[in-house]
Amino acid sequence: MLLSEGFVFSQSSLQDYVDCRRRFHLRYILHLAWPAVESEPVLENERYMQQGERFHRMVHQHLSGVPAERLSGLVDDVELAGWWGNYLHDAQQLITPAGLKKRYAEFVLSCSLEDCRLLAKYDLALVHEQGQITIVDWKTSRKKPVRQWLEKRLQSRLYPYLLVEAGARLVGGKPILPEQVQMVYWYPAFPDSPEIICYNTQKHQEGAAYLSGLINEIQRLDESDFSMTSHTERCAYCVYRSLCERGVRAGNFDQVLDWLSEEAEPREGVSSMGGFDFEQVGEISF
Numbered sequence: 001m002l003l004s005e006g007f008v009f010s011q012s013s014l015q016d017y018v019d020c021r022r023r024f025h026l027r028y029i030l031h032l033a034w035p036a037v038e039s040e041p042v043l044e045n046e047r048y049m050q051q052g053e054r055f056h057r058m059v060h061q062h063l064s065g066v067p068a069e070r071l072s073g074l075v076d077d078v079e080l081a082g083w084w085g086n087y088l089h090d091a092q093q094l095i096t097p098a099g100l101k102k103r104y105a106e107f108v109l110s111c112s113l114e115d116c117r118l119l120a121k122y123d124l125a126l127v128h129e130q131g132q133i134t135i136v137d138w139k140t141s142r143k144k145p146v147r148q149w150l151e152k153r154l155q156s157r158l159y160p161y162l163l164v165e166a167g168a169r170l171v172g173g174k175p176i177l178p179e180q181v182q183m184v185y186w187y188p189a190f191p192d193s194p195e196i197i198c199y200n201t202q203k204h205q206e207g208a209a210y211l212s213g214l215i216n217e218i219q220r221l222d223e224s225d226f227s228m229t230s231h232t233e234r235c236a237y238c239v240y241r242s243l244c245e246r247g248v249r250a251g252n253f254d255q256v257l258d259w260l261s262e263e264a265e266p267r268e269g270v271s272s273m274g275g276f277d278f279e280q281v282g283e284i285s286f
């Protein structure tokens with residue numbers, strides 16, 4: 001096995017593998033840092049990433065008890081102000097629903113699968129008095145992806161799976177049934193249209209088989225099996241493109257977001273065009 005001892009799988013590493021085996025190999029086995037930008041224009045990309053990080057930080061502070069007025073005074077960017085205003089106006093019912101029992105912000109869960117560890121960092125989980133649990137994930141993308149695409153994301157499979165397998169401490173040690181779990185993707189740029197993805201036993205079983213299969217497959221591969229993706233369009237947004245001789249210039253930031261919004265029939269496993277995970281734009285990495 002090429003993976004280092006104690007390798008921990010996350011949605012990012014698994015998604016990288018599904019998108020391009022070569023990228024997984026370069027990033028997680030060779031640990032190769034490559035000095036390239038993911039998208040152009042660089043400054044706009046960086047600014048946008050920072051705003052996403054700031055939004056996540058502000059929401060976390062707010063959920064930790066810092067008064068909204070104090071946080072509002074820190075906003076000096078029009079786009080961030082819009083997101084923050086939408087959060088304050090439209091997300092309060094989501095984060096403080098009737099019958100809320102407990103709220104957990106920014107926490108990590110992990111479990112073992114196929115002798116490896118799986119790990120996920122959650123933005124927020126809401127435990128309801130009736131036993132339901134809502135996973136909330138803040139998505140600061142400028143375009144909203146189609147639902148089918150979101151449902152196929154590794155995140156949509158891994159987060160509910162891990163919550164059922166390893167989240168008992170959130171509910172006083174009781175086992176969590178898949179039917180108790182739902183996931184909400186909430187977009188501050190699109191406050192009226194959150195995506196709610198329900199979970200159930202069938203999805204849990206399929207998710208377990210899918211994740212096990214992926215991990216098993218990765219463990220069995222030799223160096224030569226980590227081939228480059230045949231979807232060359234993804235390479236424009238991947239930092240390794242010059243190493244792979246798949247171009248020098250980064251793809252355009254706006255175009256990748258357009259692609260995201262227009263993709264009506266997402267292909268299995270497509271999450272990011274190359275290394276540029278545009279759904280994670282501006283979100284806190286871990």
Ligand code: SF4
Pocket residue numbers: 020021022023026228229234235238239240241242244246273274275
């Ligand atoms: S440039 Fe293309 S082939 Fe190379 S690692 Fe990135 S996505 Fe894979």
